Amino acid sequence: MIWAVTGPVFHYSETWQLVINTGTTIITFLIVFLIQKAQNKDGKAIQLKLNELIAAQQGASNRMVDIEDLSESELDQLHKFYVTIATLAKKEADIHCSHSIDVAKELNESKLKTNKHFKK
Numbered sequence: 001m002i003w004a005v006t007g008p009v010f011h012y013s014e015t016w017q018l019v020i021n022t023g024t025t026i027i028t029f030l031i032v033f034l035i036q037k038a039q040n041k042d043g044k045a046i047q048l049k050l051n052e053l054i055a056a057q058q059g060a061s062n063r064m065v066d067i068e069d070l071s072e073s074e075l076d077q078l079h080k081f082y083v084t085i086a087t088l089a090k091k092e093a094d095i096h097c098s099h100s101i102d103v104a105k106e107l108n109e110s111k112l113k114t115n116k117h118f119k120k
Contacts, residue, residue, distance in 0.1 A: 003020055063078070
């Protein structure tokens with residue numbers, strides 16, 4: 001609207017174009033800044049909610065709380081643990097069971113022993 005109204009008044013001069021371009025650049029920067037701030041707030045709220053769910057769940061690994069602060073190599077190490085858990089879960093008949101990182105092997109062995117005992 002500003003561009004359409006002021007253009008004919010200033011005869012679309014180079015100075016007018018510079019002012020309009022500068023103004024739109026500043027407005028665009030401010031809008032991007034506001035969007036990023038809103039997304040950061042939303043992301044933080046989601047992380048806090050997930051941390052609360054992890055902390056409230058009995059048997060869940062507390063290692064997952066504030067996981068976003070870990071380094072790339074630490075995240076890779078945790079990923080390897082979950083690959084191991086997924087491999088163990090594929091061996092089970094019940095797809096709804098879950099494991100903590102710390103006790104995945106022990107739970108799996110215990111369940112396998114229990115299943116063998118009931119099958120006899």
